Amino acid sequence: MNAAVRPPVPGSLSQAAFEQRLRDAVMDAAPLLNARLLPISVRSAALNRALAAGLPQIRDDLWRYADLKFLGSAPWAPSPVAQDAARWQDAARALLPPREPDFERLVFVNGRHAADLSDPLPAFDAQVGPLVPERTRHERFGWLNDAFATDLVRLAVTESRRIEIVFVATPVEAPQAIHPRLELSVLPGAALTLLERHVGNAGENSLINAATQLHVGAGARCQHLREQSLALDAQFLDTLQVALDADAEYGLTLLQLGARSLRSSQRLSLYGARASAQIHGAAVAQGARTLDHSLLVDHVAAGTRSTQVLRCIARDRSRIAWRSRVEVAANAANAVSEQSLKGLLGGSGAEVDLRPQLEIHTDQVRASHGATTGALDENMRFYLLSRGLDLETARSLLEWSFLEDAVSRIGDTSLRRLAERRLVATLGSNVASEALQ
Amino acid sequence: MNPSLLSIRNLHARVGDREVLRGIELDVPVGEVHAIMGPNGSGKSSLSNVLGGKPGYEVTAGTVTYRGRDLLAMAPEERAREGLFLGFQYPVEIPGVNNTYLLRAALNAARRHRGQPEVDAYDFLELVRARAQLMKLDESFLSRGVNEGFSGGEKKRNEILQMLVLEPVLAVLDETDSGLDIDALKVVADGINRQRSPERALVLVTHYQRLLDHVAPDRVHVLAGGRIVKSAGPELARELEQRGYDWLLEEAA
Numbered sequence: 001m002n003a004a005v006r007p008p009v010p011g012s013l014s015q016a017a018f019e020q021r022l023r024d025a026v027m028d029a030a031p032l033l034n035a036r037l038l039p040i041s042v043r044s045a046a047l048n049r050a051l052a053a054g055l056p057q058i059r060d061d062l063w064r065y066a067d068l069k070f071l072g073s074a075p076w077a078p079s080p081v082a083q084d085a086a087r088w089q090d091a092a093r094a095l096l097p098p099r100e101p102d103f104e105r106l107v108f109v110n111g112r113h114a115a116d117l118s119d120p121l122p123a124f125d126a127q128v129g130p131l132v133p134e135r136t137r138h139e140r141f142g143w144l145n146d147a148f149a150t151d152l153v154r155l156a157v158t159e160s161r162r163i164e165i166v167f168v169a170t171p172v173e174a175p176q177a178i179h180p181r182l183e184l185s186v187l188p189g190a191a192l193t194l195l196e197r198h199v200g201n202a203g204e205n206s207l208i209n210a211a212t213q214l215h216v217g218a219g220a221r222c223q224h225l226r227e228q229s230l231a232l233d234a235q236f237l238d239t240l241q242v243a244l245d246a247d248a249e250y251g252l253t254l255l256q257l258g259a260r261s262l263r264s265s266q267r268l269s270l271y272g273a274r275a276s277a278q279i280h281g282a283a284v285a286q287g288a289r290t291l292d293h294s295l296l297v298d299h300v301a302a303g304t305r306s307t308q309v310l311r312c313i314a315r316d317r318s319r320i321a322w323r324s325r326v327e328v329a330a331n332a333a334n335a336v337s338e339q340s341l342k343g344l345l346g347g348s349g350a351e352v353d354l355r356p357q358l359e360i361h362t363d364q365v366r367a368s369h370g371a372t373t374g375a376l377d378e379n380m381r382f383y384l385l386s387r388g389l390d391l392e393t394a395r396s397l398l399e400w401s402f403l404e405d406a407v408s409r410i411g412d413t414s415l416r417r418l419a420e421r422r423l424v425a426t427l428g429s430n431v432a433s434e435a436l437q
Numbered sequence: 438m439n440p441s442l443l444s445i446r447n448l449h450a451r452v453g454d455r456e457v458l459r460g461i462e463l464d465v466p467v468g469e470v471h472a473i474m475g476p477n478g479s480g481k482s483s484l485s486n487v488l489g490g491k492p493g494y495e496v497t498a499g500t501v502t503y504r505g506r507d508l509l510a511m512a513p514e515e516r517a518r519e520g521l522f523l524g525f526q527y528p529v530e531i532p533g534v535n536n537t538y539l540l541r542a543a544l545n546a547a548r549r550h551r552g553q554p555e556v557d558a559y560d561f562l563e564l565v566r567a568r569a570q571l572m573k574l575d576e577s578f579l580s581r582g583v584n585e586g587f588s589g590g591e592k593k594r595n596e597i598l599q600m601l602v603l604e605p606v607l608a609v610l611d612e613t614d615s616g617l618d619i620d621a622l623k624v625v626a627d628g629i630n631r632q633r634s635p636e637r638a639l640v641l642v643t644h645y646q647r648l649l650d651h652v653a654p655d656r657v658h659v660l661a662g663g664r665i666v667k668s669a670g671p672e673l674a675r676e677l678e679q680r681g682y683d684w685l686l687e688e689a690a
């Protein structure tokens with residue numbers, strides 16, 4: 001779009017060097033990779049696909065806004081756990097967010113299940129087969145999660161459950177890669193309220209490469225809040241893939257609040273007739289951070305419905321990109337798609353790049369999309385100042401007002417309240433919680 | 438005559454290249470209600486906005502003294518905390534920010550400025566409920582977003598509610614009567630009359646005389662071409678209603 005477009009990876013990391021680094025990582029990681037969790041054949045096939053895909057290219061529209069410079073020095077192999085386990089847990093305990101009432105909790109520290117910090121529920125159900133979705137170059141770092149994940153959550157939800165899964169990243173001495181992984185199936189008719197949180201203060205010598213796979217069965221419901229509140233110097237790669245069967249209802253709320261460099265690839269596939277997805281996203285960045293998102297919504301079947309409300313605030317010299325592509329297949333008659341993307345600039349060097357895209361292969365479809373980016377409304381600001389509020393409070397309130405759209409329609413009350421609290425806390429202490437409606 | 442609360446001398450201001458105020462002279466003594474009338478484009482709203490400190494208005498000459506201080510040197514939020522209230526012609530909607538929260542934050546900002554403790558939450562709620570009742574605003578409005586989805590009349594009543602809670606020393610109400618039906622006009626007028634006191638003053642900026650049937654002004658000023666062209670007692674408002682503004686403009690020219 002302009003001269004500020006940077007190559008995602010510095011020239012110093014060649015494809016050959018990247019390949020070599022991955023092969024070395026496999027040698028280092030081999031003893032840590034549990035074949036019970038994921039068969040070696042799956043891991044090896046995934047690694048080969050990642051090698052074949054290589055690094056994202058500068059001209060690749062899917063990746064052009066990502067800041068992947070850290071890949072030049074990033075490790076891929078997870079750390080050996082044994083000698084550090086106790087220290088990790090102590091560090092993680094201090095980083096855990098307060099408990100949410102009525103949620104069962106599972107905690108993972110640096111990619112490993114921490115039973116002492118978790119409720120006594122199994123993270124892994126041996127009766128449930130692996131959930132490894134088909135990935136494309138859009139989800140290329142998901143392959144590396146397949147290859148290197150050291151632990152995971154694999155559950156099939158049969159009735160109605162509320163589960164919180166916290167992935168904590170703690171600082172380590174030697175460079176490490178953390179591969180948080182979730183595989184969840186919500187079986188037909190069941191209901192899952194899922195709180196997925198990525199927190200912690202692991203910094204520049206850690207690479208976090210998360211992958212979440214969800215399958216929502218026929219007539220099942222899933223409310224999913226994904227909060228990313230990592231340290232402001234964290235490096236986070238993320239892959240989310242969700243498949244919806246007929247009449248499934250899925251609500252996704254993405255809160256992107258931390259990380260210095262984030263790339264999140266999201267794909268929602270509406271395979272079953274009348275499946276519906278409501279996507280809410282809020283991203284806030286300051287300093288020189290880069291948050292890059294690429295969302296694909298596939299309307300495969302008839303009568304499917306998706307709505308998106310995405311709100312981004314970039315301050316200082318930060319940059320937030322959100323590509324949002326909706327594809328409506330020839331068989332997806334009577335599909336409905338709504339996209340609302342808005343960016344707020346809070347600094348002369350800040351940048352928000354919103355790119356709604358729509359590809360339709362059927363005549364019977366109702367689709368709307370809008371994208372706007374601008375600065376805070378001067379009239380609104382003056383109104384608050386004229387009531388005696390200070391500049392900082394006025395700004396925080398108006399930023400909250402801007403983001404509120406993205407969380408006000410979350411159906412689950414406790415998830416909505418949590419999302420509101422997290423956003424308000426991110427915007428600054430001046431916005432008291434009473435400002436919330 | 439009481440001492441002036443607000444004293445404006447030779448005030449000139451512009452927006453971009455357009456000169457909107459061309460030498461305003463005005464004194465508003467404490468305890469009085471002054472009406473500023475004038476045709477569209479005469480500078481009425483510009484005067485309100487300059488007094489409130491709205492960005493985009495550049496004062497090119499003149500002085501404004503408020504409670505003995507240079508008003509123009511104060512930031513908008515400081516003016517508010519010093520007891521100046523600007524009632525907006527078009528109150529803005531701020532979804533997601535609770536109406537009561539804004540009121541309390543505004544009141545506490547002024548109290549802190551005066552070295553007073555913050556208002557007790559329960560006392561405050563009682564105060565706001567009582568004032569909302571006066572303005573015939575249902576209690577549900579208090580928990581809604583600021584002006585979010587309010588009708589035009591509800592927004593204006595909400596402005597007066599804010600004024601009644603903040604109890605400003607000087608209220609400048611910019612066309613608060615526009616867009617009100619007769620019932621709402623009475624409610625708004627009642628609210629304005631409540632604000633009258635020997636310690637305070639009000640400036641009512643209005644295009645029509647009808648608000649002045651309910652709120653009797655002490656003085657009426659006619660603004661035209663960015664200047665006050667005539668000042669007189671309340672009878673002037675009735676004369677304007679009968680004869681329009683043209684005769685005055687001709688007289689001034």
